[in-house]
Amino acid sequence: MSSPAAGRALRYGASEEEKARYHGLARRHGTPLLVVSRERLRVQYRDLQKRLPDVSLYYAIKAFPHPAVIETLAALGCHFDVASEGEIELLQALRISGRKTIHTHPVKKSQQIKAALRGGSTTFVVDNLEELGKLTPWRHRVGILIRLSFPSETAAVDLSRKFGCPPEEAPEIAERAQRAGFQVRGLSFHVGSQSLSPQAHVDAIEQCRRLLERINERLPHPLGTLDIGGGFPVDYELRGFDYDAYFQPIRRALERLPRDLHLIAEPGRYLVAPAVISISSVIGKSRRGGLRWYYLDDGIYGSYSGQLFDHARYPLQFPDGEGPRSPSVLAGPTCDSIDVIAENLDLPELNEGDLVIGRMMGAYTAATSTRFNSLNAAKIVVEEEDFDVG
Ligand SMILES: Cc1ncc(COP(=O)(O)O)c(C=O)c1O
CATH class of the missing domain: 2.40.37.10 (Lyase, Ornithine Decarboxylase; Chain A, domain 1)
Known part of the structure; x- marks a missing residue:
């Protein structure tokens, strides 16, 4: 032991x-x-942008919810993943527009939905029909990302036990949402935090590629976004983790997706740790x-x-x-x-x-x-x- x-x-x-x-x-x-080193934050942000060049980055505020971090990243063009009213208020205090956010909490109080909408957030994550129901009053104003569950054994923190629907349920949620009048923007997942094997992302991206193909064949309005979550690891053991080797297969998997698909990620740890x-x-x-x-x-x-x-x-x-x-x-x-x-x-x-x-x-x-x-x-x-x- x-x-x-x-x-x-x-x-x-x-x-x-x-x-x-x-x-x-x-x-x-x-x-x-x-x-906090603002300079190191800038280095991490630019580094991740270089490693995932076609992906828009949304900093997951929950990782270190501090105004200096948010301000520093916002100045570089970073967008934000919010999951609570408090996080939205942090952005509002810094006069950062809600249009630069996605609301990623799959389970929300109606009060939180209203606060997010008041703050200008228009993209919400859901993983079941109950949650979709809660958003129905605002269906003509909001876009939906459907969160999928991809459990991974190589992540330190599993984020698919509590959230995310099995991939096979996504077509029905997408269809019901479109029929109800929502704009279904796309799919999202989180392979777990401090995910040490790139294969978790590669497999999830590949499954999403096939799923998007299936869904888009059937639905009148194609889904145009894939959110690949966070999970990118940092080197706590200071052993010289090979980030080139880690990100290369993920980049390759992203290159196999349709060119016009809008890609986003929600990194927390990688930027701020x-x-x-x-x-x-x-x-x-x-x-x-x-x-x-x-x-x-x-x-x-x-x-x-x-x-x-x-x-x-x-x-x-x-x-x-x-x-x-x-x-x-x-x-x-x-x-x-x-x-x-x-x-x-x-x-x-x-x-x-x-x-x-x-x-x-x-x-x-x-x-x-x-x-x-x-x-x-x-x-x-x-x-x-x-x-x-x-
Ligand atoms: C929905 C969501 N997005 C992004 C993150 C950030 O993940 P990480 O810090 O592993 O990049 C988390 C972490 O809990 C999360 O729950």
């Missing part, structure tokens, strides 16, 4: 420049912190059962919540310590015993006030952190300069 530390990239030390930056940020803002680091401080230490325990001011109930909800293991960076390393445990600040970030770490001795850096911490971190023990969430600060957060 692998240890909890297995698969987790550990880095000791940091360049003098990095150290000065971390300490400067901690002095200025206190800890715990999440530090590498653009954020966490800075937390050692607030206490003890020896328990022959192990060194270090307690940080951020943990599983805070920015590291993704370790529970998102099954992620973030690469960690520690101060260079003098002296021998020994088996250590890294715990969070709450009173709960599950609040342990990592065990079986081989660490140099740490002291109160030492900084621990979590890298790749933009996706599903702050978004899912709680206020347990009435502790404050990590403060989010935005750095304009380019720095290596990956």
